[in-house]
Amino acid sequence: MKPSWQSALHCSVIGAAHQRQGKPCQDASMSCSLGSAQQELQLLAVADGHGGSRYWLSDIGSREACRAARAAVEAALRQHPLKDQEQWLRQLQTELPEAIQQRWLDAVQRDWQQQPDAQGAPFSSAVYGCTLGLVLITPQWWGCTGIGDWDLVSLEPGGEACLRSQETLEGGAAEATTSLCQADALSAWSERAQLQRFSAADAPAALVLSTDGIRKSCATDADFLQLSRELIALTSTTELERGLREITAQGSGDDVSVAIGIYQGATSARGRSALRRWLPPAVVLGLSAAGALGWWLWPRPPELSPLERQVAELCQAPAQIDLSLSQRQGQFAQLLRQPTAAQALINEPERDPLGALIAATANGTSALEACTPLKQALNAHWQAARKTPLQPPRSPQTPAQP
């Protein structure tokens, strides 16, 4: 049986601030395939060490958390058939949390005995404190559990990104999170546990698990969801690492981690086509090259220009249209001030496809081959920009930028 999911990528990158301070990366991540052909399971995990001086070994804590998660899931996989979904929901709610926490405690206690700086001090798991999020993906269901401020986003067949799990703490404590070092926090795991069945027709196109540094690097939650969509277009660990470096440098400065599972849908033409609708062709080719023979049997779509791809992406996710255009209000205004800047954007659509799309519609959308919601939104944004009093340009030489 061919797997329906491709365990894609995982990557952790040290935060810009930690790098500057000479601290280690306190995040860890993992993606791996477990079990046999009959018990195929993909595991994604991310862990985030707390990082403060009180948690001075949390880089080790997060690595051990990922290892403990893998060992505990492997042990459960040997005992329970994946088709027993009720059993696996219980696993996610209570049994895996207990097993992972115990394995983690054993591991960090062993590490403590090797620590030269421990000097006979009594062991405290708090110094290894970290969060842990894990996602289990099978051909029939996916599930998640964990503790702390990790986030899970699913990318639905239509291209919409949905936040499927986040930490919600009562009270106003800032930067607070639950932790693997809290022995009494098992209930926090069960609050995050869920198991979602799917068929080939409604399988999510991808699942993106991330530590909080990713979300905190985005201006808004809408940007975070958009970033999740764009992260899955990165097809190699090198690209992903480069992307994560950019995220932490321009964003929160925190360590950042993601683990991504992409639906391969070997048995589902609908699932495959849904993914293809909104993944750039380069990604589709990348996924094919990764080993899905069935992928090559599909009819190849005509190659789209960057501008056509942009139109297709927006039309596949109408909820994103206004959001995307609203972020470019300055660009609409700038193009009104400097109509000549439009040509530069149109000439290089690969540099800024959305900018090129906006520039190409400065004189109306009648010639644009696009869905009605996109045309209407473009017209509305141009109209709004024209109603806004024009401000003098900051510099007459400045090209139009988003």
Next chain:
Amino acid sequence: MPFPNVRLSNRPLHFIYLCDCSGSMAAQGKMQALNQAIRQSLPGMAEVADQNPEARVLVRAVRFADGAAWHLAEPTPVQQLKWRDLEAGGITAMGEALELVAAALQSPPMEERALPPVLVLISDGQPTDDFDAGLSRLMREPWAQKAVRLAIAMGHDADLEVLQQFIGPEPAGGGKSPRRPLQASNATTLAQYIQWASTAVVGAASMPASRVSGSGESGSNIPLPDLPPTLLDPTDDVGPLVW
């Protein structure tokens, strides 16, 4: 730029002064000392901000006397801030000042991804309006609950009890603590406290480490840095007692 449709952003850190401008602040050069202390602290604050580019330090100030009003209404990047002198005159509408800040801490205008704000309340007297109502209004805002709240008492007529209420529960044990009102009895000490709040505290708030929920660690949302050694012991206070 690998993510053209995503707004990646450093995190705003709102630093808000709440300054008592009542008539008593005109006495013994207190107003002048406060203006001077804030002005002198700005280069150090800007330096800390530059060292922590992941935080965007934005300063605002509220003045309160007969009423409360924004003295510096726009969240201003500290590097661009030019301090305009406060003037004393009137009574002490501290409660109204808290309500003004509460409105500013609503979301929006507060950004989803902001760092916990830093609120510094400076006063030499007692509130003359409904302080409890103002505090209650302030503390209904989640961002106020998350904020680092500091208070500086100028002289010995300041109402330490209301300042403590503003900060939150008093820590156990005696001695000076950032979780208690800081008592500045002269211009030098005031300047040291303002300097500490605008550098050490801003530095800590700029890159906060995660804290474990319910662990009881620190009484503050952000682990506060130690006070400067010269301020740890009241007998170390520098300069004559003038207020």
